[in-house]
Amino acid sequence: MYQSSLMYSRAVPEEPPLFVRLLADPLRWRLARELAVSDRRVRELVAAVGQPQNLVSYHLRQLRAARVVTARRSSADGRDSYYHLDLARCAEAWAEAGTALHPGLAGTSGPASHRKGQRLRVLFLCTGNSGRSPLAEALLRHRARDRVEVASAGSHPKPLRPEAVRAAAEYGIVLEHEPTHLDSVRRKRFDWVISLCDKVRELRPDFPGEPRTIHWSLPDPARELDETGDAWPAFRRTARELDTRIRFLPFALTADAEEELS
Incomplete structure (x- = not known):
C-alpha cells in the first residue's frame, strides 16, 4: 500500500480520508466520472459538465494535487493537454477509505467485470x-x-x-x-x-x-x-x-x- 496524502490519518480519525472529501464535491465527482471513461481535454470537460473553464481548471488542480488525475501534452497539438484519471490509484484510495470506515470493508473493491457469456x-x-x-x-x-x-x-x-x-x-x-x-x-x-x-x-x-x-x-x-x-x-x-x-x-x-x- 502506497504512503501518500490519500491515506487515512489515524491521528484525526474523525476526518474523512482526502479521497472521500475530494469526490464528495459534486463537480469533482462529475469530472472524475468523465475521466473514468476517457482521457479528455479541458474544453471537453467544460462542455460535459456545463461549468466555466476557470472553475473546471480549479477542480482539476485539486485532483492533480492529490495525484489521482494526471495531464499530458497532446501529441496532435502541443498547446492542448489531455487529462487522465489514474484508476489504479483510485482503487487503492477507495479501498483505504473503506478500511478507514471499518476494517471489515478492506479488499471489497476492484475492477468491474463483464457479464458471463458476453463477447x-x-x-x-x-x-x-x-x-x-x-x-x-x-x-x-x-x-x-x-x-x-x-x-x-x-x-x-x-x-x-x-x-x-x-x-x-x-x-x-x-x-x-x-x-x-x-x-x-x-x-x-x-x-x-x-x-x-x-x-x-x-x-x-x-x-x-x-x-x-x-x-x-x-x-x-x-x-x-x-x-x-x-x-x-x-x-x-x-x-x-x-x-x-x-x-x-x-x-x-x-x-x-x-x-x-x-
Whole structure:
C-alpha cells in the first residue's frame, strides 16, 4: 500500500480520508466520472459538465494535487493537454477509505467485470499500428482470453517494432502482428473503439453500429528515447500503462481470469 496524502490519518480519525472529501464535491465527482471513461481535454470537460473553464481548471488542480488525475501534452497539438484519471490509484484510495470506515470493508473493491457469456468486439487505434495498438490488442487478448474479439489498426501503418515484441514477452505473450490500415476496418462493427494517440483520434472515422469510443492519450514510445538513444524503456512503460488501463475496462475480465493471472 502506497504512503501518500490519500491515506487515512489515524491521528484525526474523525476526518474523512482526502479521497472521500475530494469526490464528495459534486463537480469533482462529475469530472472524475468523465475521466473514468476517457482521457479528455479541458474544453471537453467544460462542455460535459456545463461549468466555466476557470472553475473546471480549479477542480482539476485539486485532483492533480492529490495525484489521482494526471495531464499530458497532446501529441496532435502541443498547446492542448489531455487529462487522465489514474484508476489504479483510485482503487487503492477507495479501498483505504473503506478500511478507514471499518476494517471489515478492506479488499471489497476492484475492477468491474463483464457479464458471463458476453463477447464484445474491441478495436485499438494508433498512428503506426506498430507499437501501442498491437501491444494493447495482445494484452487485452491475453487477459480476457476468449471473452472478447480484439483487433488493432493504424492511420499510417509501419512495421512492428522489436521493442513492442520484447515488451509483450515480459507478459508471457508472443507478439506476432501484421500492421493493418484503418481503412481496412472502418466498415466493420465493433462494440468499443479505443484510440491510443492524439493524432489518430482526430482522424477516427464513424464506425457502423455506433460503438462506444474512448481515448487514451499515450505518447509514441518510438519517439521517447533515453539518454543513450534507446526507445526500449519507453515501450516498457507504455506496456505497463496499457496493462493497467486494460485491467479497469468494465468488460474485460472475470474473477476467474484474474485468478488465473495472479
